Amino acid sequence: MIPFKRIFSFITLLGFIGLSSAALAQLDSSTITLKWKPGEHYNGQDNQELNLMLKNIGQTKIRLNEHDLWFTALFPVENKKTSDYEILSGNGNLIRVRFNDDLYIKPQDSLQVSYVSKYPVFNISTVPNGVYFQHREDMSTFFAVDVEVNPLPVTNEQRRMHWSSLYDKNRERQVTEDANLILPTPKYLKKGKDKLQLANAITYWVDSVFEQEMENLMTFADQFPGVRFVEGTEKSQFTVRHVPGYGKEAYGLKIDDRGIHIEASEGIGVFYALQSLRSLLDVPSFAASEISLPHVEIKDEPRYTYRGFMLDISRNFKDKKTILKYLDLMSRYKLNTFHLHFIDDEGWRIEISTLPELTEIGANRSPLFGKHQGLQPTYGSGAAGTPDHYLSRADFVEILRYAKQRHITVVPEIETPGHARASIKAMEARYHRYIEKGDKAEAERYLLHDFEDKSVYSSAQYWNDNVMNVALPSVYTFISVVLDEFKSMYASADLELRKVSLGGDEVPEGAWEKSPKIKMLMDSLGTTSVYDVWPYYIKKVNALCQEKGLQLVGWEEMGMMNKGKGMEVNPGLASSNIQLDVWNNLIGGGQEDLAYRLANAGYPTVYISANNNYFDMAWDNVFEEPGLRWASYADLYQSYTFLPEHFFASIAYSINGAKYEKGYFSHKVRLNEKGKSNLVGIKGGTWAETIVSEERLDYMVFPRLFSLAERAWSPRKPYEDENKFDIKPFNKDYSSFLNKVGKEELPKIQSFVKFRLPAVGVREEQGKLYANTEYPGFDVYYTVDGNIPTRESSKYSEPVSLEAGKTYKFTVIDKTGRHGTVSVIKSK
Incomplete structure (x- = not known):
């Protein structure tokens, strides 16, 4: 083990760094790159050494001492001064690296600057960001530099254990195919056996008391380009009635053969009834020429104000x-x-x-x-x-x-x-x-x-x-x-x-x-x-x-x-x-x-x-x-x-x-x-x-x-x-909630919300890899050659045979091409 103080004070200069009268390249984003990586012996405990690698990608050597290197870190770093540079951890964790005189990097060579974080880094959010160079004299001259990040090292066995544990958790938590009808779940809901079918022109009537809710009602109606809403009488297919006695945010909603019937005492109750209607509908209904809804009777109000x-x-x-x-x-x-x-x-x-x-x-x-x-x-x-x-x-x-x-x-x-x-x-x-x-x-x-x-x-x-x-x-x-x-x-x-x-x-x-x-x-x-x-x-x-x-x-x-x-x-x-x-x-x-x-x-x-x-x-x-x-x-x-x-x-x-x-x-x-x-x-x-x-x-x-x-x-x-x-009824309730989220609610917002896609749990059993997702409703793709899967890769439908020496990668990919976390399994 290298002593802590020696780790902290160590700086490696790769390539010639020294004084020269030869032509110098301008220091800018086209001549230098930065890479961040953990130190060789980093363990997040007694060794928290981290490295920034500066590389001259130009054809002429560059001088560093005219500029300071700045970056922000989530955690403070230890101050440091050597004969070649000084690191100062400033107010709010704005870090300055000041290079000493006569410091150069030859073309295609690198300078590694080592520093020590006072707390362990652990993910992509805890590495340096906002990196820029600024001229010491002319402070109005500065430029940003992107940082390539090398992840913390993880062993194959650690990966295998993580994805196997996730597979087990997914299996334990997804215990039913049932899905909640509405999210959030109403206070009282009774579902009938039949369905209401609405097509073409849908007549509506709204009590004049709720005139201020007409904008919200029209916004709701505009979600269905395949049908038209036409103003009608009190016997219309879609009615909104004022009924005294409901709480401020409460509403009643009934769907039967006669149509959709909302009642409330205040406009906010009408508004929340519309949100429940939206949740009742499946994704295809929003683009269809016909709206299909289950018969339901709902009495609802919130738990908390x-x-x-x-x-x-x-x-x-x-x-x-x-x-x-x-x-x-x-x-x-x-x-x-x-x-x-x-x-x-x-x-x-x-x-x-x-x-x-x-x-x-x-x-x-x-x-x-x-x-x-x-x-x-x-x-x-x-x-x-x-x-x-x-x-x-x-x-x-x-x-x-x-x-x-x-x-x-x-x-x-x-x-x-x-x-x-x-x-x-x-x-x-x-x-x-x-x-x-x-x-x-x-x-x-x-x-x-x-x-x-x-x-x-x-x-x-x-x-x-x-x-x-x-x-x-x-x-x-x-x-x-x-x-x-x-x-x-x-x-x-x-x-x-x-x-x-x-x-x-x-x-x-x-x-x-x-x-x-x-x-x-x-x-x-x-x-x-x-x-x-x-x-x-x-x-x-x-x-x-x-x-x-x-x-x-x-x-x-x-x-x-x-x-x-x-x-x-x-x-x-x-x-x-x-x-x-x-x-x-x-x-x-x-x-x-x-x-x-x-x-x-x-x-x-x-x-x-x-x-x-x-x-x-x-x-x-x-x-x-x-x-x-x-x-x-x-x-x-x-x-x-x-x-x-x-x-x-x-x-x-x-x-x-x-x-x-x-x-x-x-x-x-x-x-x-x-x-x-x-x-x-x-x-x-x-x-x-x-x-x-x-x-x-x-x-x-x-x-x-x-x-x-x-x-x-x-x-x-x-x-x-x-x-x-009791964890069993809890997991059953969670599973019903999860089915509603994954199969219906996330697809409804995917056109404008870049939500987190589920990770894939992977478990090896008897020479085969079994995969499942954190929430349902998404396709899993995989490769066996170590490449990140695409929509052209194999779609997971059954356990995959494990072959020695191969690297398997699994991920969810949605219809837009976005992919989730990649689960990596390297076979022995």
């Missing part, structure tokens, strides 16, 4: 078009709250006309950040400037109107006081602009940090300057102005802003401790503990929201306090009507029961389970699977194991819960009757550190969002009881 989806557009921006698409998808599956996380350390993404710097600086990530022209590159942005990566006021108003038509409430999240670097840096730029004009009062009007604060801290994403100084009156002026702008935008959309999230999570240890302004605040409060600043801040912003007629929403820490031994429930604010979004139930982390403790204490609680419904978590441990794993690996089954009111009932069948003995969590708090009344709903979330495109977003969210929708709307299942939980 709050059914949400959170989308982070700060870490990596998603435009209006993408957001509108996701609002459509949410409405199809009866989710009614869109939590828009538009500001974080890495970006501010909505225009605020009063404070243009928020988008001029806060939305623009650029290599020119050192000249105060934007934020530093991060999460893959690299050399690409992002000056237009924000929603204009008009964009946001359009989003609000679009959501309103689909009965979705948009709740903006303005991160404070932590996760606020984009706001802080934007207001700092504003400060300097007014100072240059000699207007100190205006410069300080919205200032968010104290220049004299010497506090030392590192946030969850490794920032050391991302916390607002809550002792400054200007912080509250800033929040007030931003809230007023949002109220104005909602009014422009003919809506009233009723609740807003002010974040409130992950203020790092050490923040505020060396701030003179905070010390003065503490003195005025008569406290000697910086921890007492936190409840002061929450009370302050809650009062500000109440003055503006708003309900304050925030992450769980808003309902917690620190008495010196870590965060605990703060009963003093439980009656303040602060809605808490509770994510922390990390198994083994000690807070598995936190959502229940807060709900039991009296806080209105929305359960956003990181263990199950953080869709940015990687599906499994295959290197090619994108995403993170700090909460858990989370496949669709893991998402489905989330039982909102009985989290511990199924914990042994979650990926991390399976590591603990039965009874290990028996001392944890369970949800009591008071807590049940305060559990207002659930939601899923998607953080965007690793999600750089709309296609990657689709991949991470679907099909897992279907599980969220099922749990949020459908009534509690009989197995949702810790005292009666």
